[in-house]
Amino acid sequence: MKTVHDFNVKMTTGEEKSLRDFSGKALLIVNTASKCGLTPQFKGLQELYDQFADQGLEILGFPCDQFNNQEFANIDETMQFCQMNYGVTFPMFAKIDVNGDNADPLFKFLKEEKKGVLSKNIKWNFTKFLVDQNGHVVERYAPTTEPSQIEKDIEKLLA
Structure with a gap:
């Protein structure tokens, strides 16, 4: 059975990283944007x-x-923005598509595992997927779900 750990993603440097490196950890995977009304969620995520x-x-x-x-068009601008404005220290990766023909394979998988309310497509920035330590997708959260609202689910996974 396929899990999140079976995927590789691109780092901001362009290098590939295996998500197997995160085996044994709970993951919160988020599609982000720097110039969105929901961008202040970076603070809650941090x-x-x-x-x-x-x-x-x-x-x-x-x-x-x-x-x-x-x-931003340039990933360096994105990284600088996230660090300067929200103190982001969690891993950020290369810019991707989450819907359509060019959707990143990881996000295709996440959407298949946990569909949204009306469809499997991601509606907007800051859709969040909670993944257990074995790489199984356990929950999907709407873009408007504040990070603090996910705290109890994270606590359960880490218990």
């Missing part, structure tokens, strides 16, 4: 990371420009 990283949580951010072009 707070979750600060609170739970030592207990085995990794947050993986994937910048996406598919929704009203709300991401």
Whole structure:
């Protein structure tokens, strides 16, 4: 059975990284955007990371420009923005598509595992997927779900 750990993703440097490197950790995988009304969620995501990283949580951010072009063209600008404005220290990866023909294979898998309310497509920036330590997708959260609302689910996974 396929899991999140079977995928490779591109780092901001262009190098490939195996998600198998995160085996044994709970993951919160998020498609992000730097110029979106929901961008302040970076603060809440960083707070979750600060609170739970030592207990085995990794947050993986994937910048996406598919929704009203709300991401910088240059990944270095994205990284600088996230670090300067929100103190982001969790891993961020190369910019990707989450829907359509060019959707990243990881996000195709995530959408198949946990469909949205109306369809499997991702509606907007900051859709979140919670993944257990074995790489199984356990929950999908709407873009408007604040990171603090996910805290209890994370605690259960880490218990």
